[in-house]
Amino acid sequence: MAIIKCPECGHQTSDKAPVCPSCGVEIAGKITKCPYCGEIYFKNEVVCPHCHKAVEYDIEKEDTSQIQENINDTATSKELTVSDVNTTITETTNNNDNNDGNINKKNNKTTLIVSIIIAVVVLGTCLYFYNNAKNDKEQEEYEFAMRSDDPTVLQTYLNNFKDAPQEHLDSITAHLERLYKQDQDWINALVSGSKVALTDYLATHPDSPHRQEALEKIDSIDWEQAVKLNTTDAYQMYVDAHSDGAHYEEAMIALKKIKSGEVSADERLMISSIFHNFFVCINSKDANNLTSNISEYINFLGKQNATKSDIVSFMNKLYKDDVENMVWSIPGSYDIQKKEIGDEQYEYNTTFMAEQKVKKTDGNETVNVYRINAKVDPDGKITELSMTRIVE
DSSP: OOEEEOTTTOOEEETTOSBOTTTOOBOTTTEEEOTTTOOEEETTSSBOTTTOOBOOOOHHHHHHHHHHHHHHHHHHOTTSOHHHHHHHHHHHHHHHHHHHHHHHHHHHHHHHHHHHHHHHHHHHHHHHHHHHHHHHHHHHHHHHHHHOOOHHHHHHHHHHOTTSOHHHHHHHHHHHHHHHHHHHHHHHHHHHTOHHHHHHHHHHOTTOTTHHHHHHHHHHHHHHHHHHHOSHHHHHHHHHHOTTOTTHHHHHHHHHHHHHHOOOHHHHHHHHHHHHHHHHHHHTTOHHHHTTTEEEEEEETTEEEEOHHHHHHHHHHHSOTTEEEEEEEOOSOOEEEEEEEETTEEEEEEEEEEEEEEEETTSOEEEEEEEEEEEEOTTSOEEEEEEEEEOO
16 A cells, blocks of 8 residues: 555555545555556556556456467467367466456445445535534524523523534523523512612613613603692603603693792892892982882872972972981891793782881981882883882
């Protein structure tokens, strides 16, 4: 046995191998070695593919030449009889028949071996492609399961691919355990009904399939709290936290309604500043600034459609000839009622106490207390003002 290069593919193989293990071409009995250049090539080729010299391998011609030589030797030998010649020819013929039989048996055996080898190769190829297809299917199902958040999908993979690579089985199992734990955490947060628990759940499981449901639960909890408190701050907090919440429109309506009747700190400061300025101007006899917060037409001390000039005249009448000095002050707080008269346009009705201290030229002092009722429009102008003296 010798190691040769396959004439078909060039890979090394044995000259006794039935077929080349690389390309599957038949080797044993099908090749020859060129006596001129030593190249190995197939017997069915007419000439050597390397040196292009012909070598005849015709078994029948070789056998016929041998028979012819035997006949010639018999004819020239005087010692042989006709009987001997016939015997020789018969033996030669029998030998040829035996050789043909041996060749046929050898060819049948080679054909059987080649058929078996081909069958094995075909079977191996089928198994190879089957395994490849199975592996591709397993890889595809593995990737799909790892992307899924459905425990059923992961469990189906484990049931269908029990012989999958161990690292795949471990990854799927770990992913499944995480989902089960995530579901348990969700159940705990859901049962608690607490905003804190739901918020913690989302922080721990930001990609949870229950994320939207958790956000809706938090939205509902915040809305219930806003309705319970029913204050501007409560509704404003809900609106700020849930710009796309399920109750956003309701919150805006409720907020607007409350604002229409709820006086804010800024609004109280505005009302206080208007009347503080009014009485300070009377104290200083400042006619120019006295009417800065007065509407063009005002219901003043019972007079309808009074003008700013009427307000200045009122101030001048307070300062009689015997009045040396006068000080108005507002010792208490304001009772303010708010009313919506347009889209986010509000009118303010206020009541408060004002104290008047008058120092006369004779040195006497008098103190008068008045209840002031007034109305301020959305532009911050006084539209009504009445004064009632409180007699103690």
